[in-house]
Every structure is written in structure tokens, then in C-alpha cells.
Amino acid sequence: MRFYRSKFVLPIAAPPIENGAVAVDDGRILGVGKPADFDGPFTDLGECVILPGFVNAHCHLGYTDMAGRLPFRGSFTDWLSEITAWKRTWNAADYEASTRRGAQMLLRSGTTTVCDIEAAPDNLETAMEAPVRVLSCLELIDVAAPAAGELSWKRFAGLSPHAPFTASAALYRRASAFCQRTKRIFTTHLAESLDEAAMFERASGPLYERLAALGRPMDDCGRGSSVKLLDTYGVLRGALVVHANWLSDDDIARLARARAIVAHCPSSHRFFNHPPFPLARLRDAGVGVCLGTDSAASGSALDMREEMRDFLAVFSAVRPSEALVMATTAAAKALHRPGITGTLTAGSRADLIAVAAAGARDPVEAVITGRAPVRFSMVNGKAVYDEH
Ligand SMILES: [Zn+2]
Known part of the structure; x- marks a missing residue:
């Protein structure tokens, strides 16, 4: 002792x-x-x-060295295309160096646990060598090619179907069932942008057009919000939902019923100039909210203190001690570690x-x-x- x-x-x-x-x-x-x-x-x-x-509920350590390379020019769809193109130019060494640098940034600014989304499965070893506690979630995308097979899923602390526009219903359902069965973290980006809302609610807009051109089946569009879609898949139960910027009252009721928890990423939110995060409506409905950094590619310094400052600057009625809870105990709960960290x-x-x-x-x-x-x-x- x-x-x-x-x-x-x-x-x-x-x-x-x-x-x-x-x-x-x-x-x-x-x-x-x-x-x-x-x-x-x-x-x-x-x-x-x-x-x-601090417990960082959402991060992409692998993108750290993209900081400042991908400015936001007003179109979320264009930004997604740019980061996708950028990722194609990167090799394993780029992801490794990026992950190591990101882990050092977390360490110096006081994060001891991070939920890290792994776009490159081979990067897992590097992430696990980080001096902080890394809960690595494998990113799953099957919009253009099949996702990584289930055999590799067991190596991760959780799974992260990327978003309803890049992961299919079948993939969401398989990943969710696996996480429920093995008590792993299930997390996904959801209701992040206006482009996503237009795609699912009205079968229109730039993201709709871009993905239709890529050959994505678009029959899940025009039927309601992306939150409703995932609820219909039955995958929201206990999910860690990242962003949740565009929510109707019905969406919020669905998240509350599913006991989903929302990770809000203040610096990323500001980077993309999203409308105000619906904090009060989520809280009124009893939906838990915690904080994350998202990646350095979308403007974060990977410093949870800076995220709290950004958050409190927008939500001046929130007490600083509440922001601290969102960066520690609330995030630990979202990552299935309540009372553990x-x-x-x-x-x-x-x-x-x-x-x-x-x-x-x-x-x-x-x-x-x-x-x-x-x-x-x-x-x-x-x-x-x-x-x-
Ligand atoms: Zn993210």
C-alpha cells in the first residue's frame, strides 16, 4: 500500500x-x-x-496526424470524402505513428481511459501498447467492401459500425448481437449531420447522391430518421451513440427507451459548425450524456479539459462539476466500466x-x-x- x-x-x-x-x-x-x-x-x-x-468516450487515435490537414469547407459529405481519400494514402506505419502521438497527447492532458475507434484492425497492437487504458472498438463498414470477419471481433473491447450510411442493417444486427452476447461496447456515429438527416428522412441531399452514385442500396432512405432506422434494427439497446446532433422528440424518446448513452464531442461539434447540441432535451428525457474528443482530424487537441471548456462555453447553465462527471463517471458508465474507473x-x-x-x-x-x-x-x- x-x-x-x-x-x-x-x-x-x-x-x-x-x-x-x-x-x-x-x-x-x-x-x-x-x-x-x-x-x-x-x-x-x-x-x-x-x-x-479522464475517460474519453470517443476518439480515433489513428487519425491524430491528420490534424489540420482536412479543413471543413461547409460540406460534411465533402469532408467525409476527403478523409476517406486521405486514409487510402496511409499505410500501417502512418497509423502507428499517429496512434502513438495521440496516446501521448491523452497521457499529458490527463486521460487514463479512452474508447478508441480502430479503422485499421492491424493497428490494435499499437493501440494496446499505449500508456493509457485503451478500449479499442473495431470500426465496421460494408458500404463498398465486406467488413472484417467475426473471427477478428473477439480481439476488441467493442465494435463500432461506422454510421447508418456506411454500415448495412445486417452488419449492425450481427455486431449488436455479438456485443450483447459477449458484453462488449457497441458504439456508432449517429445523427451527426444535416446531410445524414436529409438522406434518411427525405432520400435527398449530397450524402444521398454521393452514396447512391457509389452503388449503395438506398431503399432504407425516405422512411424516417437514422435514429428510427437503428431502433427498427433493434440495435440501440445500451448503445453508445456518438454525436446525436439532429434529434426529433421521437428520436430522443427512442434513445431514452433503449437506455442508449450519447457521447458529445464539443470541439468536433464546433469544427463542423453543427446547430446547438440538444443537451436539455436529452437530459429531460433521462438520456445519459458523456464527453469525448473525436479525432484530431476534426479539430480536437485530444485534451478532455479543453472539451469541458468548449462545452461549458456553450452551455453556461451547466455547472463545471457536472462537466467533470461527464468526463469521468458518466463516460465510464457508457463504456461498461461504472465504479471501475x-x-x-x-x-x-x-x-x-x-x-x-x-x-x-x-x-x-x-x-x-x-x-x-x-x-x-x-x-x-x-x-x-x-x-x-
Ligand atoms: Zn468519430
């Missing part, structure tokens, strides 16, 4: 503790309290806030960080406004970053 002392401890699931301590034993949190509560070797992290590491609670995994708080009076504010690299980071009881 070793305990860590600092100016503040922010367990998230319990009130902040001034002059607090966190005891760690065998990869788990033994307890949280005052330094006098524990006896044994300790590390004084000084003028810091110790809190659970994203909280400092006796028995949870010792995934924690220390953020500089010299002169700070409010630990939540110190965490969210921090821009420097974290001072310390621990994953599974092992120090993976130490600058204190």
Missing part, C-alpha cells in the same frame, strides 16, 4: 477533500480520506488536485491524475482551467507519467 497526498482530492463520487489522501494497493483504490487516515509509505504530490483520470472509490481501479492547483481555492476550476500537462498520472496502480 502507498498513499498519495495533495492539496485537494476530488473523488467525483464524493465531495472534495482539502489536504486529502488516496491510498492505492495492488492496482486498486484502497480508500480516500485525510493523510492521517493512512499509515505507510506515501508520495506528497504537493499543490495539486488528485482526481480520477472514472471515480476514486474504494475498490475501483487506481486510475488517477494530479493537476497543478497552486493558489487555487476551487479544485474543480483548477482542473478545468488547467492547460499545462498534468503533474502525475497512474493507470491500474502504475505511475505512467510523473512530473511532480
Whole structure:
């Protein structure tokens, strides 16, 4: 057992503790309290806030080195075509380098768990070598060619049919059944853009035209929203739905009934200039919302503090402590790890960080406004970053 002392401890699931301590034993949190509560070797992290590491509910580490290469020029469909073309020019080494750089960005900014969408299945090994906890979800697309076979699915923490316009009903159903049966994460991009809404609701628009030209069967279009479509497939139950920017009241009711959880990615949302995220309507319906970064290709610095700042700048009525919950415990729940990570609670995994708080009076504010690299980071009881 070793305990860590600092100016503040922010367990998230319990009130902040001034002059607090966190005891760690065998990869788990033994307890949280005052330094006098524990006896044994300790590390004084000084003028810091110790809190659970951030849980990033949606990321594409493999695209990190596309940062700044794919500006948004006003058409989501064109942007998708550009990133698809860009991906064709990349080889395994490009994805590896990108993944390593992205993992370092997460590490330095305090993320200890990430749900990473793997576009290149062979990149899994590189992702798993990252110093943070990577929950790798295999991206599935069968719009142009068959998706990776089920034999490879077992290697991943979850599956991610890309979106209703690139993954077929059969693929969604197979992937969902597999995840339900094996208790894996099932996540998908959904209701992200106006182009997607036009395609499914009215069988029109640029995305509709582009995919029809590629030979995609379009008989699922013109029948209602993409949320309704996935609900009809029966695949929304417990799903982690990413984006959900364009939602009717009926869509929200469907997400609520399915107990789906929404991952909102504030910097990506701003990058694409989407209309306001329907936070209040989702919350009123009881739909859980957590935060993710999405990829550096769509403008994220892969820094959950920056995502919280972006989010709070738009939703000024939300308390900073609520944003912190969305970046920790709520995201852990969405990734099937409630009480395991994203909280400092006796028995949870010792995934924690220390953020500089010299002169700070409010630990939540110190965490969210921090821009420097974290001072310390621990994953599974092992120090993976130490600058204190
Ligand atoms: Zn994404």
C-alpha cells in the first residue's frame, strides 16, 4: 500500500477533500480520506488536485496526424470524402505513428481511459501498447467492401459500425448481437449531420447522391430518421451513440427507451459548425450524456479539459462539476466500466491524475482551467507519467 497526498482530492463520487489522501494497493483504490487516515509509505504530490483520470468516450487515435490537414469547407459529405481519400494514402506505419502521438497527447492532458475507434484492425497492437487504458472498438463498414470477419471481433473491447450510411442493417444486427452476447461496447456515429438527416428522412441531399452514385442500396432512405432506422434494427439497446446532433422528440424518446448513452464531442461539434447540441432535451428525457474528443482530424487537441471548456462555453447553465462527471463517471458508465474507473472509490481501479492547483481555492476550476500537462498520472496502480 502507498498513499498519495495533495492539496485537494476530488473523488467525483464524493465531495472534495482539502489536504486529502488516496491510498492505492495492488492496482486498486484502497480508500480516500485525510493523510492521517493512512499509515505507510506515501508520495506528497504537493499543490495539486488528485482526481480520477479522464475517460474519453470517443476518439480515433489513428487519425491524430491528420490534424489540420482536412479543413471543413461547409460540406460534411465533402469532408467525409476527403478523409476517406486521405486514409487510402496511409499505410500501417502512418497509423502507428499517429496512434502513438495521440496516446501521448491523452497521457499529458490527463486521460487514463479512452474508447478508441480502430479503422485499421492491424493497428490494435499499437493501440494496446499505449500508456493509457485503451478500449479499442473495431470500426465496421460494408458500404463498398465486406467488413472484417467475426473471427477478428473477439480481439476488441467493442465494435463500432461506422454510421447508418456506411454500415448495412445486417452488419449492425450481427455486431449488436455479438456485443450483447459477449458484453462488449457497441458504439456508432449517429445523427451527426444535416446531410445524414436529409438522406434518411427525405432520400435527398449530397450524402444521398454521393452514396447512391457509389452503388449503395438506398431503399432504407425516405422512411424516417437514422435514429428510427437503428431502433427498427433493434440495435440501440445500451448503445453508445456518438454525436446525436439532429434529434426529433421521437428520436430522443427512442434513445431514452433503449437506455442508449450519447457521447458529445464539443470541439468536433464546433469544427463542423453543427446547430446547438440538444443537451436539455436529452437530459429531460433521462438520456445519459458523456464527453469525448473525436479525432484530431476534426479539430480536437485530444485534451478532455479543453472539451469541458468548449462545452461549458456553450452551455453556461451547466455547472463545471457536472462537466467533470461527464468526463469521468458518466463516460465510464457508457463504456461498461461504472465504479471501475472514472471515480476514486474504494475498490475501483487506481486510475488517477494530479493537476497543478497552486493558489487555487476551487479544485474543480483548477482542473478545468488547467492547460499545462498534468503533474502525475497512474493507470491500474502504475505511475505512467510523473512530473511532480
Ligand atoms: Zn468519430
